Amino acid sequence: MAQAHAYSLGDRVIVAVIDTGVDPHPDLLHNLLPGTDLATTSGNGQHDTDSHGTGMAGLIAAHGTGPSAGALGIAPQAKILPIREPSSSQGADSDVLARGITWALHNNAAVLNISSAGGSSPALRDAIKSALDRDVVVVAPAGNRPFDLGVTFPAAYDGVLAVGATDRNGDHAEVSVTGEQVAISAPGVDIYSTSYNGQYRKGTGTSDAAAIVSGAVALVRSKYPQLSAPEVVHRLTATATDKGAPGRDEQYGYGVLNLVAALTADVPPLGEPTAAPTTTGAAAVPEQSDDHADGGLLGAVLAALGAAAVLAIGLAYWHRRRQKTSRPPPISR
Numbered sequence: 001m002a003q004a005h006a007y008s009l010g011d012r013v014i015v016a017v018i019d020t021g022v023d024p025h026p027d028l029l030h031n032l033l034p035g036t037d038l039a040t041t042s043g044n045g046q047h048d049t050d051s052h053g054t055g056m057a058g059l060i061a062a063h064g065t066g067p068s069a070g071a072l073g074i075a076p077q078a079k080i081l082p083i084r085e086p087s088s089s090q091g092a093d094s095d096v097l098a099r100g101i102t103w104a105l106h107n108n109a110a111v112l113n114i115s116s117a118g119g120s121s122p123a124l125r126d127a128i129k130s131a132l133d134r135d136v137v138v139v140a141p142a143g144n145r146p147f148d149l150g151v152t153f154p155a156a157y158d159g160v161l162a163v164g165a166t167d168r169n170g171d172h173a174e175v176s177v178t179g180e181q182v183a184i185s186a187p188g189v190d191i192y193s194t195s196y197n198g199q200y201r202k203g204t205g206t207s208d209a210a211a212i213v214s215g216a217v218a219l220v221r222s223k224y225p226q227l228s229a230p231e232v233v234h235r236l237t238a239t240a241t242d243k244g245a246p247g248r249d250e251q252y253g254y255g256v257l258n259l260v261a262a263l264t265a266d267v268p269p270l271g272e273p274t275a276a277p278t279t280t281g282a283a284a285v286p287e288q289s290d291d292h293a294d295g296g297l298l299g300a301v302l303a304a305l306g307a308a309a310v311l312a313i314g315l316a317y318w319h320r321r322r323q324k325t326s327r328p329p330p331i332s333r
Helices: 052-061 094-106 122-133 206-223 229-238 259-264
Strands: 014-019 079-084 111-114 137-141 161-166 184-187 191-194 200-203
Touching: 014 052, 014 094, 014 206, 052 079, 052 191, 052 200, 052 206, 079 094, 094 111, 094 122, 111 206, 122 137, 137 206, 137 229, 161 206, 184 206, 191 206, 206 229, 206 259
Parallel strands: 014 079, 014 111, 111 137, 137 161, 161 184
Antiparallel strands: 191 200
């Protein structure tokens, strides 16, 4: 992360977090915009009694409270636009998700982090299409075992960046579902981040991995503002560290997120065949421990770049269940 932050901090990029709300944690306070609360007739989205949404926001854009204090997110100068959904044990309501996406588009979000899933509906399908048409990058978790049997919706939707999870060794995490729609992977086991009431949490699941990738999208959009949303996704997948079967596979997608390579590699335009991208002026990120909030969000990022052939992101079926991470109660400060 320190290497990546020498190239980009995510400034001027708004990331909408459609989740359980985002509490105004001290590590997030300067990055948190007024949002909306879809669960009530009023509210600005800055209320979270679950900790999931606050955790995702912290992974994306926590700025800490000093040089070595608090949690540090992937894009600490990006802005978080919180959109609070109604809580439900049955998963996200598709039409409510659609309303959240539409609200985010009207409020200048460049990235959508959707850490929930539900059934398909015409309204949700149209909202996703509108986001893609407006050049917004849509990121969603692939799904968590044993609750999910395959890649969930909206991650399975054509054009959405579906994210799988890796474990503390950088290998495919058991919790992460597999499928041809998986496009990229990122750390998703024992991930520390912000929680409500100024506390911290530890979570496991593809939601955490998706939030890390959303932060990476913010870094790339900030450094390369001229790139379209598909080109941003292409830069991330083309520079991912290849794992598993050569090329794209159902466990890792195109590979494991490599932040420094995504920000420095010479990546030919989308659709142009090429050899593996080469980095300019930076080494790949070494593997790190993820035991601390300010250095552990990308513990499984590997050193070598893989040769990644970039194809269109697939679509399949969708499954009705919120991508909740399995986690213990928040850790006190």
